[in-house]
Amino acid sequence: MKMRDYIIRRLILFLPVLLGVSMLTFTLSHLVGDPVAAYVTSEKISEERIQLIIKAHGLDKPIYIQYLYYLRDLLRGDWGISRSDSNRPVIESIRNYFPATLELTIVAMSLSLLMGIPIGIISATKKDKPIDHVVRVFALTGVSMPVFWLGLLLQYIFYYQFKVHGLPYLPLSQRIDPFIAIQHPVKQVTGLLLLDSLISLNPYAFKSALEHIIMPAFCLSYVTLALIARMMRASMLEVLRQDYIILARSKGLPEKIVIYKHALRNAMIPTVTVAGLAFGGLLSGAVLTETVFAWPGVGRWSTQAILTSDIGGIMGFTLLIAIIYVLANLIVDVLYAILDPRIRLG
């Protein structure tokens, strides 16, 4: 099968899943009780306005017609109203909060790849040495670590204890120091603070943003980092057992070349898959991490929405995450096919 056909087939499979996802959020917003709630603001509104809203979204029609209206609204970008976010349209809230989450997850993902892969390689090449045991225990605690608790622990040590002992400490929460944000305002281009402050040559804001992202990004990356290190170790060990590695070694190639040139490429394949699948965990983790670090992203917005029963916000968030997650899986599949010709040929 050609690469293009493979991608097209995967894209076609992608649509029914999205339909199913929208059906699920539709059902859930009806389970809550009054479906009108997702479209009205928290202020008192007149009976006439409510009737107008019911008409506009087809809420007086049979349930399957209502679903079609719902789909139409979603495609038009009318995702309802988020009451918890001062009655803004959901789409606007997403536009406001999503860049912060994106920035956090990108940094966390990069951290886990940049640290996880070398850690896995070292562990595999030094199998059963003390360093390998340390890595294995670390990888095991990774999958069992309550992220929110780790966040509190980091705050206690790197903010509170460091501050008490007069050491240079990391900021407790938020994305940027509010004073710096006022004195050296960052012009919004991409919404990613690190990138924006770099583009606008604003070193003060960049430094502050960098200091603020270290703790939450590390906290969020921990689980993925452990997963990637573990996978990298396992697949590296598997590859190092292969005949062509023995051949390369017996030819007298330096160990560095054997590992980084011959073994690494093959060992990367399973790691890419794990990294892609771990993306879902990263999104879940973002909800908890953002709550702990008061990070103004979609995760924190969603918890606010839940605590105030803001159904528009909750369903909008759920839908957004599902779309991203499905897309991420799609990308992993395609990447996998590029890396491993056996998949698309088989």
Add this chain to the structure above:
Amino acid sequence: MNIRKNFLNSLIKDLEPQWREFKFIIYLLKQSPLVIAGFIIISIFIIAAIFAPWIAPYGPEERIWAEQMQPPSFKHLFGTDENGGDIFSRVIWGARIDLSIALTVVGSAAIIGSVIGAISGYMGGKIDEALMRVTDVFLAFPGLILAMAIAAALGRNLINLTIALIVVWWPSYARLIRGVVLSEREKLYVEAAKAIGAKNTRIIFKHILPNVIYPLLVNATLDLGSVILTAAGLSFIGFGAGAGIAEWGRMISDGRNYLFQAPWMATFPGLAILLSSLALNLVGDGLRDVLDPRLRR
């Protein structure tokens, strides 16, 4: 009498290979210190949960108003919280809540998922296609987030949290069981059972399903750990346990407000989550290595 004795003897003889296999598995498990450590830790938690009324020095919601926010001491091993509750006792009582949520969720999800997966895999065709598309939709969400949405729709309390987690967890079991059933379906013994006129339900439940016990066991053990983590996480952000309930996630969320004055309030429940989940992962990993002949090098 004689017939019965004969029957018993032949039964024992028939079960001989299984018994040997079982003994071999236990032998292999004993080889790994990590599995033993995990097993001991999780046993301690289970014992603490069952015998909480006898082990815990104080009740789950008992308060000693004169002893608020005391650091750990001999009187209060893990210190006390802002209401004078003994953290050590509350962690023990919390094991009851968190472990029973995990058991309920994984047990129900495994049963529901197995039945649906078995039907799907055995029947094939349109039923299979439809059921698998349904699982696709559920698996299109990260677990915690779907559980959040469902729990938000149902209302925030522990029972709804448990229901939400069951809804999130069954599809992975359906997938797992379907896979095994698909490969078993084509085997000769199923054909033989069909040939002697066995009904479909009998073939599924009596002949095929016993084959899935081991993969199911491995998955369930590992999932118990993730359910504990997810449930505690949801509880932390305000689902599930209400104020004052001795549930680990809730205790951390309460402790967060006093993180710098009384760090022990959040530390010990967090350690309980970490340790119980770690222990289950150790045992689950060990089981997988031992039960999968390919990994038994």
